[in-house]
Amino acid sequence: MEKLKLDDFTNYKFLSQIKHGNEKDKFALLVHEIDKKENKYLSNIWVYDENKLKQLTRSDQENYFIWLNDEELLFSSDRDQSDKKNKKDKEIFTQFYKININGGEAKKYFKIDKNVTDIKRINDDKFVFTAIYDKQKENKEENKDEKEEKTFIEIDEIPFWSNGSGYTNKKRNRLYIYDLTKDSYQSISDELTNVSDFSLNDNKEKIVFTSNKYENKMKLTDSLYVYYIKNSELKTIDSGNFSYNYARFLNDDKLIVNATDMKNYGINENGKFYIYDLNNEDIQCITPDFDKSVWNSVGSDVRYGGNSNVGVENNHLYFITTENDSSYINKIDENGNIEKLVENTGSVDGFSIKDRQIYFVGLRDLKLQEIYELKDKKEEQISKFNTFVQEEKKLSKPQKLVIENNDVNIEGFLIKPVDFDENKKYPAILDIHGGPKTVYGNIFYHEMQYWANEGYVVFFCNPRGSDGKGNEFADIRGKYGTIDYEDIMKFTDQILDKYSFIDSEKVGVTGGSYGGFMTNWIIGHTNRFRAAASQRSISNWTSMYSTTDIGYYFTKDQIGETPWSDNDKLWEHSPLKYADKVNTPTLFIHGEKDYRCWVVEGIEMFTALKFHNVESKLCIFKDENHELSRSGKPKSRIDRLRQMTDWFDKYLK
Template sequence: MAVAEKTQVEDIFKIRSVTAPKIGAFGITALVTRLDEEKNDYFTHLYKMDEDRERQLTYNEERLSNIRHSADGRWLLFITKVDDKNQVFLLETSGGERMQLTHEKEGVSHAEFSKGGGRVFYQSLHSLKEGEAGDTADEDKKPEPVVIDRMKYKADGIGLMKEKYANIKSISIDSKTVETLLEGEENHTLLETFDDGFIYATDRSEDRDFNFSERLFIRRGREDTEIPTQKGGVLQVEVSPDGRRLLIVEMGREYENATHATLHLYNLKSGDKLHVTAGLDRPVGDHLVADTQQSVETDIAKWISNERFLFLVSDHGSVNLYEGNIEGEIKPVLEGRHHIHGMDVGPDFAALTIADHTSPGELYRYDYATGTLEQLSRINADYTEKTLIIEPEDIVYNSFDGTEVHGWFMPPVGFTPDGAHPMIVNIHGGPHAFYGHSYFHEMQVLAAAGYAVLFVNPRGSHSYSQSFVDAVRGDYGGGDYKDILAGVDFITSRYKWIDADNIGVTGGSYGGFMTNWIVGHTNRFKAAVTQRSISNWISFRGVSDIGYYFTDWQIRAEFNDIDKMWHHSPIRYVDAVETPLLILHSEQDLRCPIEQGEQLYIALKYRKKPVQFVRFPEADHNLSRTGKPNLRIDRLKRIVNWFNEHMD
């Protein structure tokens, strides 16, 4: 029997991402994404999952999204790029070439078949002002200034944005006739089709700069009927097969962006609305962070019949499957140490894409009657069978104030209980996300490099109670910092083979903030790597694409509360930093702009502290997950090398 190989940084080119399952009369389909080393890009292909084989349906080097099956099984609908703009395509299931359905100047972001099947409703953009930021300029055109008169004028991964708004259109499949149904100085979000109408949300507001809520409507003909929702956003709407009820997934604003997403049942005839998950105290949906899943499209809730439905819940490090009914009763039906990151339903079974600590993900069939789970795909089987993958141990410990904290611990590859092994603490971003029971390539690389790995969910993390998620707001660097250090204490006291004087720390985004905070408040760590981090809340509020409201919500410091922002800024504590620090930052990061890394680097270098700064061109905030493959490889190698150089 061949000896399994240790995980390598370059394994991202071997791993495939299986996502976006869909069930229709045609069968079960899913998307499979791979990273191409030569082209330095990502390519997604559509597969049909037959009972005994996986059949590839598309072969172009492209990214696909928004897969939909027509009710009669004749068509598959998807979105992909043409001339750098996303457009809707149809593929006949009986065979033949794809057909481009839309030709929108600004592209298409979402599309759905009408219930009757003869039309496609879709969401596109229209620009109110020509010549703004984002216009494609010819080579001879001279540079022009950009006039900004709104606060939401840029976005990470996009850059400076035109003043443009999402509209909703429909197109006849036969005649190709296009009709604009909704447009204006507001964003219309297409959520669901209904008879020959549709359901949409709008962010219409007299104060767009400070509006973070949507209103929900049904459009029948030319008549709009509002559906009452709480203040906040609408994540998903699903109409029951008989058209009598809606499942509505909402994210309120009681705790701003720390608020649990919730599931509601709405009776269209009576107007009664039932909060289905009121007693659950867990967020519905998938809020887990991982680094190998691509082209993820997750339906949070789906009808099985007119009386029953399924929905996903983030629960204590897992994403589990729940069932509910129109009486408001709910129960878990598929729980475990797993990450369900895709779901679709049929009358007898659900199609699920599931990952866990030792599998990057495969497609499964969940049978309602028997409660059994059958694996349908083996896309990653060759990789997982030939690679030495470490399954982490679940840990639970009490923090400084008795709060229970959950996390995971991985021993290094080849460890011996009588040795003295170094350890890396890895901190997630968000902070309202969570580590969990999913495959995480970066953790496996660190373990293969000889490091034990500790990753925990400090207060502020999702998949726990609402009070736990909210506890970090206004207290960055307080209880959350102590939760992480308590985890280090717990695991080093449990396993004496961990070298307590030889521990490193790393993290990105919020995890980068926390890494910066840690090295300014303790010399306990031998080396540190901070990624896409926040160092100065005062400047962050003015330069980040979300800074002006995120700082209010998370630090709970208004514009003139300089003292509080400075108190929570890691750069304030640079005089105390002795830990060798590697600063990794993307040049096109607009979420945590690179000036945050620049400030920290100059402050530390000015004081002759041990620091190095690495800038990644053509990369944004999501470098570690969706960045150029060569830069992802370089980033992870630098992390490992920094720890190798500065730890024993």
């Protein structure tokens, strides 16, 4: 067995978009790899058929796919990007191909002159899709008298940019129907409506979609619509009472949705399940006591691409929940009866169901992503994409711990260094998750395992504010830096008291996003840590409010005030206020295009520490956004982890 290296993640495979065909024992998925030399990700379609996994495409540039029939797939690809680059006007289009899973080359099928974000098949001739509509660009093309390019970016709404998408002013994700026989499409939603989710009923006659229409300022509530394809009728089901996680047809006459009115716990409030009867327009909550998040919030840095977390079959909705430190598959009927289908702990990253046959992408123990077959609540691993890690690399299994703070149980983990020697003293790193409404679990985390291989103890916990324990536990609105800070410090105290092999004089702290906020907060409230690495952080709630893509509503919701209602409250919870108390050498890491926690947050804190003569460094990663540590360019991810490790080595070893 050899040590896990810093850049070993470039050899991992990442699995996404697992989808059944029309047969229960047949599915396809995207498999992503890293090309370290070219500094990019490669993506190909694989198929599972006759109990075997086989690679179907080899262009390394596939994006997403759907099944056309039992034997054919439709997929989009960047194979034609070279053609785009050669065109002077840089025409935007999405080229679709079809391919037979039994062999043969992919063939061009049709092209849509838009940036398509999702597509579903209605029948052989029609497809429903979403695509980015740019109103400003459309207006420019209509007014062709303007021959010169503008020297400025025109902004007249908030949010005007989005992490990972850049400037989004007057851009919307619109819903369309494409007619293959006419090679044309028609819009269903208007130019100011942003469609977030859509789905078809079983007989492909109706489309349900959730959307947000806004001008000047985006609302926090959504609208719910049903579109009748045959007569082109658009029916409003709900106009702005809820924030929807998703909506699906339970059958032809009923919708099942998960939604929240945000009245009790704000934007992070867990949704409840509702049934909408389309015949009598009746709305009924079927889970009044349900208090779980319906997504997977178990953190890891070994994922790439997305997976479905919801499906419908036989009048049941199948969905994912995060509970404590794990995520699970469940099913619910129209009466609100819920059954948990997965019993093992870990992370269910996504699943597909057909004729009660479930396959899912999961992270189990110290295994990286693999595909599992679920039968009668028993799991069987059917892939070996990443088994080399367990077979060849030294890993350290996290030990779970539970501490009590003010009658609240706080769960956490500790990872010992590999080749652990009980007679030695080791430096340690406290790692704090983002969110704050996410969780750490007992699964593989590359950076933590790497640090364990470099001789560090790594410990981490799920303080109040985290997911998995219901609304009340997750609710830290107006309390940032108080009860959550107390939980983390109490956990740290007990770790150092319990494990004498940790050198208490050589402990570092790091975290990203909310974890970056908490890192900034910690160094202004205690000098117990020898070094810190603050990533994609928040330092000043006033600047966060007015500069980031979510700031104007996230700050008001989470801190409870705006700069005009009570700026003193924002300043009270801002780490920057306490920067003159910092003595801890601190590294700041930010993506240049991180619009979620804009780089100015790191700049403010870095400047404050430099002004007060605290040793510090700021690393701004070019062209990277908030997802730097998870899906940033491979070389950027390598450099980020190297910078952090070198910083801790300098002060802790």
